[in-house]
Amino acid sequence: MTIAQQITTGRTAPVGKRTRSDRVLTPTVVFTLAVVALVIAVGLLAPLIAPFDPLTTNSGNTFASPSAEHWLGTDQAGRDVLSRLMYGATASFRGTAIAVAVFMVIGVPWGLAAGYLGGPFDEASMRLADAILSIPGLVLAVAITGVVGSGLNMSMVALGFIFSPSIAMLLRSNILPIRRADYLLVARSLGVSNLRAAFRHVLPNAFAPVLVQACSLASIAMIVQAALGFLGLGVNPPHPSWGGDLADAYLFFTEAPFATVVPGLVIVLAAFSISRIGDALRAWLHVG
């Protein structure tokens, strides 16, 4: 459907238009939603539900095997692994949320402005996006974090900044048709108030892919955050984080391989679930 048709018929391209045969809530999607909900819940409730303090060391009980007391055993400092994982969820969830908030807050107005204003602003801002995106993401994340100082919040703000061009470019290209000639023609022939109608109809369509993209970026953010933690640039040790704990455990791989396996599995599961939600959203919103 061309923009002109959208405006004249008041119909939009099939966002949210579903046929009954498209099942959105497949078992996989339900499972991934449950995983994400669990991570968020554990992250929020860690102080209440964690069986131990994640920082309390016990030099007499290092590398303990899983037991009734320590379900996932203890680490090299005798700290409870399960409790550290739970607090790690807090860090992971908060970090991802910060990154998502930052790239949406920067990316959406940026994309809207570039797409709507066009001209030199569009041109310049897209070159800036090219520039940011041509620096390998993890390299830039490490560099910025190194410069502004490590710590969860700053590193995730940096990550949000690095991801914002992806959102901006996508949104821009989606609202670009509004400025196309055939729209302007119709708008003129129908009266200017249709400009508003155009935005009402085109914007929801433009935002659907952005939501899908946000999910996949959130999933990457969670992994990059863990990678920064792994490099010692995220959460400051000895505070618990999935990536940092994995790095510590790796040093003792031969003694306790399990301690390296488990945080990694948790990261994979959580990040994969978020990206699967993006896929489900894509199907649900009929994004190409």
Place this chain on the structure above:
Amino acid sequence: MSQPSAVPHESEHHDAEPILSVRGLQVDFGGPHQAVADVSLDLHAGQILGVAGQSGSGKSLTALAALGLAPTNADVSGSIRFKGRELVGAKESERAKVRGSGMTMIFQETVTALNPVVQIERQLELALRANVACSKAEAKDRIVQALQDVQLRDVSRVLESYPHELSGGMCQRVMIAMALVCGADVLFADEPTTALDVTVQREVMDIIRRITDERKLAVMLISHDIGVLDEVSDRLVVMYRGRVIETGPSSAVIARPQHPYTKALINSIPRIHGSHNEFIEMPPLDFEEFAPVDHQGREVVA
């Protein structure tokens, strides 16, 4: 000649043996309606069989099924005999051998029916060599000859071109030339002119008519436009919901349509010339209660 089906099939009293003979063809996707419910028709050398019918009536699927190119999820049954050989149920390798050198097909798509990143000459050569073993020089001769047969001017330029450098009409001619170099006896032409300008449509139709006569091809020409079919085809088949509902010599069908659906089709000709939209939006009457008609002299009760 055996006749397993009671529905009319085309030209059962014809003298010569048909090259392709379809009987009781069914194509099923597992949906509530069969995409092709019961189609019988014959293709004869040097003749064009026109196939008319609205969108979704199973025209393309009939041709694709005959070629063995129906979608993989389709269940094809009935009988398809090519030069006396049964193809339904035959091994894929055997069916593949028939494609190209035995039967071939051209489509509504013009520019996109050719590989965008390969030069025309190479595409023709590929089709030729898939079917005919010959020397490089001989291949070139045949290709040039075929392009001249479809009245392409500036053959050497065309050979070096990529599809996007040619017009839709030129691409369709290249496709016809490709069908010719394959040396097929049967040509399915699925709305070959629908995507073309009106003037070009006419030229392409004339080419199809001429090569049919010169090369004694057996052609099945599918079109929305029964008016066009009236001009170029020898016999006509009208399809409705996967069935043949009227058949006979073109002139007879057009002059004395019996089936109400055919009448509706013919009545819509003046309105639809040049545009197919109105035709498709014809009132959704249900013609299934009417008996199929065979102009070979009698009315057949289904």
Place this chain on the structure above:
Amino acid sequence: MMRMFLRRLRVVIPTLFLITLLSFMLRVIIPGGPADALLGGSDNPDTIKMINERYGLDRPVWEQYLSWIGGVLRGDFGISYATGLPVVDVIAPRLASTLEIVGFGMVVSLVLGMAIGMFAAIKRETRVGRFVFAASGLGVSVPVFWISTMCAGIFGAMLGLLPVNGYVPWFSGVSAHLQSITMPVLLIAVPPTAFTIRHVRSAMVAALDSPYVRAARAMGVSSARIHFDLALRNAVGPVITFIPFLASTLVGELVIIDVVFVLPGLGASIVDAVHFRDFAALQAIVLLLAVAVVMLSLIADLVLTAIDPRRRKAVS
């Protein structure tokens, strides 16, 4: 071709300029300034003053940028804060292992990715095809630091099959050299291979479902022939476009791989620069990597224009 090149330059030059600005900004956004950060918050004003003078940090920012960029254009990236040596001398020895790991990683990703991606496309309706596709989805989101620690732990530390510690130059023994890079190369290639599989598969599926494939089949061209031709001609363009992205992904992962396998590469340099607060080196590395990616895209575009007839026409 020339016009295409000039048109691309109109995009590339501003991008390069912005990249230099971004790299330079790393120095500007340091809270309290580089000298403060370098001294770890020392409050002795004389020391700060001395450092600022030594590295030219007391001049206005734009002047610093101009002198920095002037140096960069002459191949002079300044003096490393951490070692006092020219940054070039710090970076240059790091290139060998990086070029090798990233280069081989690229080759592995492309070869495996294209082969598996085409297989998955041709077999897309079979169980194997669907499984391969699903597995590539997992490969895309698996963190490299996790699989590389796991593999290093299992194959290195536990089984002792391959070394996990350090880079052996080839002149110290070819076999030892190859052993030292095997795991880094294979592991750095995991996500890029998965990305390539998905990319090639979708390009191939689009080609396989296209009208020209149906037409070619109707003309009797065999499936094997069609697949071969599509692989050779229609999949090449999408893969070339994809190479800069792959390079960028590989370099990002190099940071992890260098750390896990203790390799003397640029990835390790970045982490070192961060830990030693060597902002001059950090700027230089970020700049170099970004410029390399931009240049690679430019080359990819030119190659694509040279081989894709549609593009050739669009620009001539």
